[in-house]
Amino acid sequence: ETLPLKKSATIAVVGPLADSKRDVMGSWSAAGVADQSVTVLTGIKNAVGENGKVLYAKGANVTSDKGIIDFLNQYEEAVKVDPRSPQEMIDEAVQTAKQSDVVVAVVGEAQGMAHEASSRTDITIPQSQRDLIAALKATGKPLVLVLMNGRPLALVKEDQQADAILETWFAGTEGGNAIADVLFGDYNPSGKLPMSFPRSVGQIPVYYSHLNTGRPYNADKPNKYTSRYFDEANGALYPFGYGLSYTTFTVSDVKLSAPTMKRDGKVTASVQVTNTGKREGATVVQMYLQDVTASMSRPVKQLKGFEKITLKPGETQTVSFPIDIEALKFWNQQMKYDAEPGKFNVFIGTDSARVKKGEFELL
Numbered sequence: 014e015t016l017p018l019k020k021s022a023t024i025a026v027v028g029p030l031a032d033s034k035r036d037v038m039g040s041w042s043a044a045g046v047a048d049q050s051v052t053v054l055t056g057i058k059n060a061v062g063e064n065g066k067v068l069y070a071k072g073a074n075v076t077s078d079k080g081i082i083d084f085l086n087q088y089e090e091a092v093k094v095d096p097r098s099p100q101e102m103i104d105e106a107v108q109t110a111k112q113s114d115v116v117v118a119v120v121g122e123a124q125g126m127a128h129e130a131s132s133r134t135d136i137t138i139p140q141s142q143r144d145l146i147a148a149l150k151a152t153g154k155p156l157v158l159v160l161m162n163g164r165p166l167a168l169v170k171e172d173q174q175a176d177a178i179l180e181t182w183f184a185g186t187e188g189g190n191a192i193a194d195v196l197f198g199d200y201n202p203s204g205k206l207p208m209s210f211p212r213s214v215g216q217i218p219v220y221y222s223h224l225n226t227g228r229p230y231n232a233d234k235p236n237k238y239t240s241r242y243f244d245e246a247n248g249a250l251y252p253f254g255y256g257l258s259y260t261t262f263t264v265s266d267v268k269l270s271a272p273t274m275k276r277d278g279k280v281t282a283s284v285q286v287t288n289t290g291k292r293e294g295a296t297v298v299q300m301y302l303q304d305v306t307a308s309m310s311r312p313v314k315q316l317k318g319f320e321k322i323t324l325k326p327g328e329t330q331t332v333s334f335p336i337d338i339e340a341l342k343f344w345n346q347q348m349k350y351d352a353e354p355g356k357f358n359v360f361i362g363t364d365s366a367r368v369k370k371g372e373f374e375l376l
Contacts (some may be wrong), residue, residue, distance in 0.1 A: 039183020127163020
């Protein structure tokens with residue numbers, strides 16, 4: 014468990030976004046005053062105080078692509094380019110990392126890379142930063158990635174390299190202090206992703222509520238003639254609703270109040286959620302429904318309910334979701350908003366992929 018960090022440690026903070034007051038504010042922050050922003054580097058220093066030691070090296074420019082730099086700086090110098098060679102910057106970062114107990118690399122997108130008229134065909138972290146991450150990983154030091162980005166990124170390699178990843182988007186003027194609160198465990202994170210993170214740009218669009226196919230892929234029963242990629246897993250790297258905490262939770266099997274439901278009735282789906290870790294923490298329990306036998310193609314699952322709960326270590330809580338006819342309706346081919354009799358699957362879990370399943374029938 015790399016996170017939370019110890020304030021008594023020697024921490025190497027690296028990355029082109031670690032000390033950028035402008036980028037922590039993100040796009041659409043025209044009224045923001047960059048000089049008032051707290052960067053991640055400053056936030057970590059504020060949190061550590063006299064207890065530990067904080068080292069810093071930039072390590073890389075946001076990108077080494079001159080065309081992108083020119084785009085980002087077309088109206089003003091939004092991105093300052095370090096004139097040193099990429100290898101010089103990486104060498105400095107590696108030497109800094111070797112002196113530390115843990116490395117915090119602040120990487121991702123400059124604020125100008127993620128707003129209107131700033132679409133990208135490549136949603137990986139820019140190559141200059143990926144080279145830096147690889148060099149930091151090679152030091153053998155624990156590696157924490159703090160992401161700044163305005164869109165889902167393809168992070169397959171980084172997921173393998175990092176010991177922990179903290180998604181911060183563009184956190185705003187107090188972002189550095191808030192991020193430090195999470196890094197050092199003064200706040201136990203409980204956020205969930207509002208979208209799926211693809212494994213590669215070729216998976217796009219990737220979303221949890223996709224329609225089924227004529228031959229859906231089943232990992233337990235692989236078959237050549239199914240809807241799948243042969244060079245990549247089908248599912249998202251990080252699915253909709255995903256997010257970790259400094260504690261762990263288990264979800265019991267789904268219990269339904271009845272196997273059938275009348276149109277004017279209700280069915281209640283319940284699970285027991287247990288905090289199996291050593292810290293108090295919160296999670297968002299999510300309930301999804303699937304109309305299995307509708308007259309037209311329906312999503313494999315749709316979010317229909319969620320509840321955030323906070324549990325002490327060892328504590329268990331029952332979470333219940335009442336399901337009525339309104340939760341089952343959709344716009345049919347006759348443009349009528351209605352529910353149709355048949356089988357419905359109920360999925361409950363802490364994200365859209367890792368769920369427990371129940372079923373009932375609408376009469």
